[in-house]
Amino acid sequence: MRASRVGVERLSKRFGMHEVFDELSLEFAGGCSYCLRAPSGGGKTTLLRILMGLERPDSGRVIGVRRGAISVMFQEDRLSDALTPVENVALLHPDRRVSRRMIEAELAEILPLRALSQSVVELSGGMRRRVALACAMLFPSSLVLLDEPFTGLDTATKREVIDFVRARLRGRTLIVATHGADDAEMLGARTVTLPTSGGGADGDAV
Template sequence: MLEIQGINKSFGEHKVLKNVNTVFDDGGIYCLMGASGMGKTTLLRIILGLETKDSGEIIGINTDEISVMFQENRLCETLTPVENLALVCPKDITKKEIQKSLEKILPSDCLKQPVSELSGGMKRRVALARAVIYPSKLVIFDEPFTGLDVETKKEVISYLLQNQNGRIYIIATHGESDAQMLGATRLELANISENDGGECSCTDWDLI
């Protein structure tokens, strides 16, 4: 379980998050919703320990128990998809097992190519698979479906569900349909201009 208590964050005079409180249960899938600039990435970076918070607490999971897929792929371009995943895998997982896993979301003929030769959509899938294969308690995905067509997105979502293994998934996305396909719970970060006192509020969980 991950609990967020009273998180506040401002950049200068601009308040991004105010008194954010919520709980993420083990095995849950949560879609963090809201327009660009509403604080989704900031909240994720605070959970990851990459951004300081002004106040509040993150309780239940340590940062070394989290894996992440950033908006940027952050792959080793000279390595193959299999080699990229091998960098974060436990030692007892073989490259053959990694390849078998990747074949569920990538054409097999791409697996021996350097990542630099892959399309943008294929790179996104490699980055996603790398986050999933890491032995974590929480996996964070920041806009994971960017650049994917509908059919590819369905394959990727199926892959995510098959490999969740009781972990928490937190997914920042703009897409209502993404949340529906994932069977996820929505967490809405409201526009601060629409809240008295500039509050960026988390609505009650709305199960889709």
């Protein structure tokens, strides 16, 4: 799937009296990777949810996002607890020809082998995070949106997981909401800092 340019134009969003975005315009070049930075409560999740079509802006518009062509990882793990990691990935994968063995081989790069046959409810928080990430990365799409994908991971595991993400981008556009100061460098991504509200975004999104 070809990655096209995506963005938001003059986007405004309030929750009650609280203004999150005031005419925010941002553009993300197709096939490039970006880290969204902002303090806690700065609107990273809200922007991702607007791009996903799960939240409606008060005004302004989203550009270039094709429904059904987005891979998503939410801040909370949305997994089927009773199923194994392999079954979770298979459940979301639209291509029925993708075999269990192929999914196992992918997951084995970021999870211990014994974890692959356990129900995800039995896994640690960091392992569950990796299953959720695999569900997103293995879903065919042109845009990948990840909300805090590396929480609960130690440095060595995070490095492995970032290698996994980079190897599976294959030209897709990636936007990651993160607090990690070194995430952009590790991902080879540009940093976009969201304005506190009112001003333009900082960084090198084009």
